[in-house]
Amino acid sequence: MLPAQVRSDVIKSTAILRVARALNQGRTSAVESVRVAARAGDVTLAVKARRGGADLELWAAEKERAYFREVFGRELDFKLV
16 A cells, blocks of 8 residues: 555565564574675675674575565675785
8 A cells, every 4th residue: 555656665675674683583693794885786795703603694695686686677795804
């Protein structure tokens, strides 16, 4: 029942929130920071992990790549820094 523009915004926000939730998967603050770069149709998230790594979080975020591509029409990549 939402207007088309609002519905589009909600879908895009949902895609972003799904990635954010995945990066907080373990709830141990394993991810210290994230920097985003968009170039040539691709979006790269540079993820800085705390000591101990963020393997679980990166694994969960990778699972959201297909939905992100469906919503934004861009590839989503992750880089551990």
